[in-house]
Amino acid sequence: MSEIDKILLSIFQRAFKSITDEMSISLTKTTRSPILCEAKDFVTGLYDAHGQMLEQTENLPILSFSLGPVCKKIIECFGYDIHPGDVIMHNDVFSMGNQNNDVAVFKPIFTDGTLIGWAAAKGHQADIGGSVQGGYNPDATEVWQEALRIPAVKVYDRGVLRKDVWNLIFANIRLQIVAEDIKAQIGACTLGERRLQALVQKYGIDCFEAHKCELFNSTERMMKKEIRSIPNGVYQGEGRAYYDGKHLGTEFSIRVRITVEDESITFDFSESSPQTKGFVNGTYTSTCSAITLTFLQMVNPDIPHNEGMIKPLKYIVPEGTILNASYPAATTFGNHLCPQTADSIFKALATAIPDRVTAGWNHLLCSLFTGVHPRTHRKYVDICFLGMKGGSGALQGDDGYDHIGMIDASGGVLDQDYEMYEQQTPHRILKHEFLMDSAGAGKWRGGLGVVTAIRLGADDTQMVVFGDGDKEPPFGLFGGKSSVCNKISLEYPDGTESVPLSKDIVPDIPAGTIYHQIAGGGGGFGNPKERDIDKVVTDVQNEVCSLQKARDDYGVVFKPDTLDVDQQKTSASRRSE
DSSP, rough: OOOOHHHHHHHHHHHHHHHHHHHHHHHHOOOSSSHHHTTTOOEEEEEETTEEOOOEEEESSHHTTTTTHHHHHHHHHHHHOOOOTTTEEOOOOOGSOOTEEEEEEEEEEEETTTTEEEEEEEEEOOOOOOOSSSOOTTTOGGGGGGGGOOOSSSEEEEEOOOHHHHHHHHTOOOOOHHHHHHHHHHHHHHHHHHHHHHHHHOOOHHHHHHHHHHHHHHHHHHHHHHTTSOEEEEEEEEEEOOOOSSSSOOOOEEEEEEEETTTEEEEEOOTSSSSOOOSSOOOOHHHHHHHHHHHTTTTTTSOSSHHHHHHEEEEETTTTTTOOTTTTTTOOOGGGGHHHHHHHHHHHHTOOOTOOOOOOOOOOOEEEEEEEEEOOOOEEEOHHHHHHHHHHHOOOBBOOTTOOOOTTTTTOOOOOOOOHHHHHHEEEEEEEEOOOOSSSOOBBBOOEEEEEEOOOOOOTEEEEEEEEOOOSSOOBBTOOOOOOEEEEEEEEESOOOOOOOOSEEEEOOTTEEEEEEEEOOOBSSSSSSOHHHHHHHHHHHSSSSSSHHHHHOOOOBBBBTTOOOOOHHHHHHOOOO
């Protein structure tokens, strides 16, 4: 066993992170789908020979925490049949995948004939087969209606492309761009392979292994210290999901029982609703990822993201519940149960660590457009990222983030560039701006939501709607107020308006239709009448808070002629409850 050098330990940790960052940059520059190169809906990671996380770059956290379980499944599947030059693809939700569209590429890394690790990249593909282009099928009741299942399979064997396997996979996927994006993921993994090989060759395998183990141990100690700062006890909370895509009016509970005992914490979701017969189900992996990324927002942000970080966390998510649906259920919606899972955790821990939880974040309500671009005559798939990103919840001492997006992305998913959006789709953006009065009021207000309007530019456009938050707005905490609900509507050329369901397929939309979307803000934290008056004035001046909301929620009254604060009326309003 090599002697541990504390400086070298830091070098290894920073090097692992640098490698996954470089892999991420490579993917950004080489992928072609705007879902990947524009929105960065992907992750990159490094894992040791046993599938334990060394580091990852979390453009989308809910994807990154799903790579480790898949890597371990691959090792179990192939045993000793793993060789230099192998490339393995995987998306299967019933063998530790998180979502069908999220396709992972893994590449084993060898030095001097010894397996030392794995490089991995997972990205949301523009299509993955199934009965609906784009991969989201709100009508689905089983996995085969959603996607092509890809259990762990070698597409390269010892450096040689298996053309028969490659052709079989991509014969079942509609868009050629997907094959090109998978090639980019393979390239990123090759980059990670080279960088880790160079690092290990520089310091030696024994030194690498010893410092890796110590890094895991030191990180585990850091996480245990964070857990010790939470009072021992049992804490309960609940989030709710609405409509499963098949049965109108259905509601589902996501209940957590959190047990903190010294240096361990257990998240038990056993009392959550049974799995649905429709589209709204999660997988074990997507749920554990949701738990992890939510809890990480309440602990020291400097904790390295490796295997030691997750060792003290225990998950109980029984099969057959809405968060861990049994085969062969439809589960594509699973990633998007993260907001409800986060809601339950924040509510549960609010009394224990009120200074570290946030109010409710805006839930995802999203549209996916598919069709043929009339100028290029090519098929396209676009997830309307820019319209779906609402605000985050406020927390003690800080307002929420404006227009950050759903919590499972934690700000990682980027807006599309407006000009690129209008190049890659036939549509035109008419409006995209902060929505006045969309933030939940509080001593610290929620993040602002947005309003978006887009003119559709092609006949026969199909829109798939998926998400939530149209029934219940994000909640406030400790006297803070809730924000506003999500809404999507279509204004047709003849003037009629249509409001689709939150899980819906709308075919044959004509050119000239105006798409409208509201993504609500986050919930407020603390009594709104304790908010700093200057902050209310700034929000009114910036037209993100109306005079009425300033008066009704914050107790700040303005003189109508000058828009100066009426100090006397404001003092009286703030004293009254």
